[in-house]
Amino acid sequence: MTRSGSFITRTDLARLDAEDPLAFARDRFALPEGLIYLDGNSLGALPRAVLPAVQQTVSDQWGQGLIRSWNDAGWIDAPQRVGARIAALIGAAPDEVIAADSTSVNLFKALSAALRLRPGRSVILGEAGDFPTNTYISASAASLFARDFKGVETHDLMAQINEQVAVVVLTHVNYRTGRLHDMAALTQRAHQAGALILWDLCHTAGAMPCDLSANQVDFAVGCGYKYLNGGPGAPAFVYAARRHHAVLAHPLTGWLGHDAPFAFEKDYRPAQDLRRMIAGTPPVLGMQALEAALTAFDGIDLHALRAKSQALTEIFIALCEQELEGQGFALFSPRDPDQRGSQVSFTHQQAYPIMQALIARGVIGDVRAPDILRFGFAPLYLRHVDVWDAVAC
Amino acid sequence: MTRSGSFITRTDLARLDAEDPLAFARDRFALPEGLIYLDGNSLGALPRAVLPAVQQTVSDQWGQGLIRSWNDAGWIDAPQRVGARIAALIGAAPDEVIAADSTSVNLFKALSAALRLRPGRSVILGEAGDFPTNTYISASAASLFARDFKGVETHDLMAQINEQVAVVVLTHVNYRTGRLHDMAALTQRAHQAGALILWDLCHTAGAMPCDLSANQVDFAVGCGYKYLNGGPGAPAFVYAARRHHAVLAHPLTGWLGHDAPFAFEKDYRPAQDLRRMIAGTPPVLGMQALEAALTAFDGIDLHALRAKSQALTEIFIALCEQELEGQGFALFSPRDPDQRGSQVSFTHQQAYPIMQALIARGVIGDVRAPDILRFGFAPLYLRHVDVWDAVAC
Numbered sequence: 067m068t069r070s071g072s073f074i075t076r077t078d079l080a081r082l083d084a085e086d087p088l089a090f091a092r093d094r095f096a097l098p099e100g101l102i103y104l105d106g107n108s109l110g111a112l113p114r115a116v117l118p119a120v121q122q123t124v125s126d127q128w129g130q131g132l133i134r135s136w137n138d139a140g141w142i143d144a145p146q147r148v149g150a151r152i153a154a155l156i157g158a159a160p161d162e163v164i165a166a167d168s169t170s171v172n173l174f175k176a177l178s179a180a181l182r183l184r185p186g187r188s189v190i191l192g193e194a195g196d197f198p199t200n201t202y203i204s205a206s207a208a209s210l211f212a213r214d215f216k217g218v219e220t221h222d223l224m225a226q227i228n229e230q231v232a233v234v235v236l237t238h239v240n241y242r243t244g245r246l247h248d249m250a251a252l253t254q255r256a257h258q259a260g261a262l263i264l265w266d267l268c269h270t271a272g273a274m275p276c277d278l279s280a281n282q283v284d285f286a287v288g289c290g291y292k293y294l295n296g297g298p299g300a301p302a303f304v305y306a307a308r309r310h311h312a313v314l315a316h317p318l319t320g321w322l323g324h325d326a327p328f329a330f331e332k333d334y335r336p337a338q339d340l341r342r343m344i345a346g347t348p349p350v351l352g353m354q355a356l357e358a359a360l361t362a363f364d365g366i367d368l369h370a371l372r373a374k375s376q377a378l379t380e381i382f383i384a385l386c387e388q389e390l391e392g393q394g395f396a397l398f399s400p401r402d403p404d405q406r407g408s409q410v411s412f413t414h415q416q417a418y419p420i421m422q423a424l425i426a427r428g429v430i431g432d433v434r435a436p437d438i439l440r441f442g443f444a445p446l447y448l449r450h451v452d453v454w455d456a457v458a459c
Numbered sequence: 460m461t462r463s464g465s466f467i468t469r470t471d472l473a474r475l476d477a478e479d480p481l482a483f484a485r486d487r488f489a490l491p492e493g494l495i496y497l498d499g500n501s502l503g504a505l506p507r508a509v510l511p512a513v514q515q516t517v518s519d520q521w522g523q524g525l526i527r528s529w530n531d532a533g534w535i536d537a538p539q540r541v542g543a544r545i546a547a548l549i550g551a552a553p554d555e556v557i558a559a560d561s562t563s564v565n566l567f568k569a570l571s572a573a574l575r576l577r578p579g580r581s582v583i584l585g586e587a588g589d590f591p592t593n594t595y596i597s598a599s600a601a602s603l604f605a606r607d608f609k610g611v612e613t614h615d616l617m618a619q620i621n622e623q624v625a626v627v628v629l630t631h632v633n634y635r636t637g638r639l640h641d642m643a644a645l646t647q648r649a650h651q652a653g654a655l656i657l658w659d660l661c662h663t664a665g666a667m668p669c670d671l672s673a674n675q676v677d678f679a680v681g682c683g684y685k686y687l688n689g690g691p692g693a694p695a696f697v698y699a700a701r702r703h704h705a706v707l708a709h710p711l712t713g714w715l716g717h718d719a720p721f722a723f724e725k726d727y728r729p730a731q732d733l734r735r736m737i738a739g740t741p742p743v744l745g746m747q748a749l750e751a752a753l754t755a756f757d758g759i760d761l762h763a764l765r766a767k768s769q770a771l772t773e774i775f776i777a778l779c780e781q782e783l784e785g786q787g788f789a790l791f792s793p794r795d796p797d798q799r800g801s802q803v804s805f806t807h808q809q810a811y812p813i814m815q816a817l818i819a820r821g822v823i824g825d826v827r828a829p830d831i832l833r834f835g836f837a838p839l840y841l842r843h844v845d846v847w848d849a850v851a852c
Binding site: 096098101103105108109111112116117120121125127128129130132134135136141167168169170171174194197198199201202203205206207209210217289291297298299300301302317318319320321322324327329330332333334345346347348349350351352353355425430432434435 | 498510525561591599722726743745818
C-alpha cells in the first residue's frame with residue numbers, strides 16, 4: 067500500500083487519539099517497537115500484568131508453596147475466578163461462566179448438555195462457513211447423540227429455525243468476514259421455536275459489549291487468547307444460564323467436576339454449580355496468565371470500546387478504499403459497522419504475497435485461504451494513527 | 460514422629476547419597492530451604508529450567524513475536540515435541556505420544572477410540588478403587604457407547620478379563636495404596652482375550668521405567684504434573700500404539716486434530732498421525748513449562764531411577780516401623796518393593812492431624828480420606844538423608 071493524498075489525514079487521526087477516552091489502556095500492553103499489530107483477533111498482545119503474575123506463579127507459588135498453593139494461592143478456584151471476570155465482559159452473572167479446557171472441548175460439553183435438554187428434536191442447526199471447530203464438533207455431537215447437523219447459509223438461518231431444531235450453534239462474529247450476527251433476534255427466534263441457542267464468542271469477548279443475560283442466551287463458549295489477551299492457548303470459557311445449571315450433564319465427567327472431588331467418591335455426582343463443566347485439573351499457568359491479562363479491562367467502558375472499534379474499522383475501510391482503488395481489493399466484511407465485528411477483511415487474488423509484504427514492513431495481519439486478507443482491530447491497544455500508518459506503509 | 464536409636468543411622472544414609480549416581484539431578488530443581496517434600500506424586504517440584512523458559516515464552520515469543528511465534532517459536536509443534544520427550548520415559552516411539560488437554564479428557568478420547576475398535580464387546584473393565592476420574596470417565600463412555608462398566612476388585616482382575624471385554628482400563632500405580640500392577644501380565648491377558656488395554660501412567664511416568672512398546676500396550680494416558688514436574692495443571696499426554704493410528708476416532712474433533720487445520724475445510728478429516736488426538740489450541744505456556752521441565756530427565760538412567768526409588772521407599776518403611784511401632788500406624792502399601800510404585804502409604808486413625816503436624820515441621824505429604832497418610836518419593840530430587848530427617852522430625 068502506498069502513501070498518497072487522502073481525505074483523512076494523519077493529523078485528523080492523531081486528534082482522535084488525543085481525545086480517545088480509552089487511550090490510557092495502551093500502556094497496559096507490552097507492544098513491540100515499530101510494529102502495527104492488526105492480528106489481535108488471532109492472538110492478543112501481551113498485557114504488562116502477565117509476566118509478573120506468571121513469574122510469581124512459577125517461582126513463589128509453585129516453587130516455594132508447592133502442593134499447598136492449590137489452596138493457599140487459590141489455584142483450585144481459578145476456573146471460577148477467571149470465569150467471573152469474563153462474565154463481566156459478556157453480560158453474564160459471575161457464577162454463569164467458568165474458564166476451562168479449549169473452546170473445542172467446551173463446545174462439546176455445552177452442546178452435549180444442550181442436546182440432552184431437547185431429547186425429542188433431531189437437528190443441530192449451524193451456519194455453513196462457520197469456524198471449522200464449530201461444524202466439526204457439531205457434526206460429531208450429532209453423530210454421537212443420533213441427531214443431524216445442518217449447516218445452512220447465513221441468509222437462510224432465521225427460516226431454518228423450526229420445531230425440529232434442538233439447538234442453534236452460531237459464532238457471533240464470523241472469523242472470515244467479520245460479520246456480526248443479531249444475537250437478540252436469533253436467540254429470540256430459537257426460543258420461539260422451542261430450541262436452545264449456543265453462541266461462540268471467540269471474536270466477541272473483549273472486543274464489544276454483549277449481553278447474554280438480557281438476551282436469555284442458553285449457552286456460550288469462547289477462547290481466552292484473542293481479544294481477552296490471555297496468551298497462546300489460554301484457557302477457554304463456557305457460559306451456561308443459571309436456569310440450566312441443575313440439569314447440565316455432559317460426557318467429560320472428570321474428577322474436578324464432581325461435587326466433592328477430594329472425597330474421591332466411587333460414583334460421579336456433579337457439582338451443584340457450573341463447576342460441573344470442569345473435567346480435569348485446570349491449567350494453572352494459563353489460568354494465572356489469563357487472570358492477570360483480564361485486569362487490562364479494569365475500568366474500561368465496553369460501549370466506549372465498541373465505539374472505538376467501529377471508528378477504527380470505519381477509518382481503515384475508508385483509507386483502504388481511498389488509497390487502493392482499482393488495485394484489485396474488494397471489501398469482504400459488511401460495510402455497515404453495526405453488522406461488523408472488530409475486524410475488516412478484503413479479498414485480493416494476491417492475498418498471500420501482499421500479506422507477506424505487509425509483515426515485512428511491520429504491519430501484521432493474516433490470510434485465510436484462498437484470498438482473504440484479515441485485519442483485526444483490538445481497541446484496547448490500537449491507536450487511530452496506527453490505522454493510517456498501516457495503510458500508508 | 461520422634462527421634463530415637465535406630466538400626467539405620469543418618470550416617471548410613473549420607474553414605475548412600477555420596478554414592479548415589481543420580482545425586483547430581485537434585486541441583487536441577489529449585490527446592491525450598493528446610494522443607495522435605497514427599498508429595499511429588501501429587502505436584503512435582505519446580506525444575507530450574509522452567510522459569511527462564513516461561514519468561515522467554517511470555518516476553519519474547521508472545522510479547523515480541525506475537526502471532527508469528529506459532530511457527531517461528533515452534534508453538535504449533537509443541538504437542539508432538541513434548542510427546543516425544545515423554546515417549547522416551549515410557550518406552551514408546553516418539554510419534555506414539557502427544558501432549559494435550561487433561562488426563563480426564565485424554566482418557567475420554569482414548570477410551571472412545573478403543574471402544575470403536577471393539578464394537579461387538581459389551582464391557583469396559585476397570586478396577587474398583589481406581590482414581591475417580593478413571594471410573595467416572597469409564598462409566599460415562601460406557602453409557603455413551605452402550606456398554607457396561609465393571610469395576611472389579613484387584614484380585615479378581617485377571618479372571619474377569621474375558622471375551623466380553625472390549626477394553627481394560629487400569630492405573631499402573633494406585634493413587635492410594637501405591638500398588639503397582641503387572642503391566643506385562645495384564646496386557647498379555649487382555650490381548651489373549653481379544654481385548655484392548657489402556658494404562659493410566661499418572662504415577663508411573665518419570666518415577667520408573669515402563670515399556671509400552673515391548674508390552675504391545677494399546678493406549679495410555681498420564682498427567683504432566685506429578686513425577687514429570689511440569690507444574691500445576693500441566694498438559695497431560697496420550698499414547699496410542701502406531702498400529703492403531705490410522706483408525707483412531709473419537710468425538711472431540713476439534714480443528715487442530717484435522718489433517719490440514721489451516722485449510723479450514725468444511726468436513727473433519729483427521730490428521731494422518733497422532734495429531735488426530737489433539738482437539739483445540741494447545742496451552743502453550745503449560746507446554747513450554749513441561750518441555751523445559753522434562754530436560755531434568757536428560758541423561759537419567761530410568762533403571763537407576765527405579766533402584767533409587769525402591770531404596771527410598773524401603774528405607775522409609777523400615778525407619779517408620781522401627782520408630783513408630785505400637786503407635787497405630789499400619790503399612791497400607793505393598794511390602795514387596797517390586798509391587799510398589801514410588802510412594803508409601805500408612806493408615807492411622809488420626810491421619811489428618813498427624814499430617815498437619817508433619818507439615819508444620821516442614822515435612823510435606825498428603826492425606827487421602829478417611830485415614831491414609833501418603834508419602835511420595837521423587838527419586839530425581841530426594842536424598843536418602845531426607846527420608847531419615849522426615850521420620851526423625
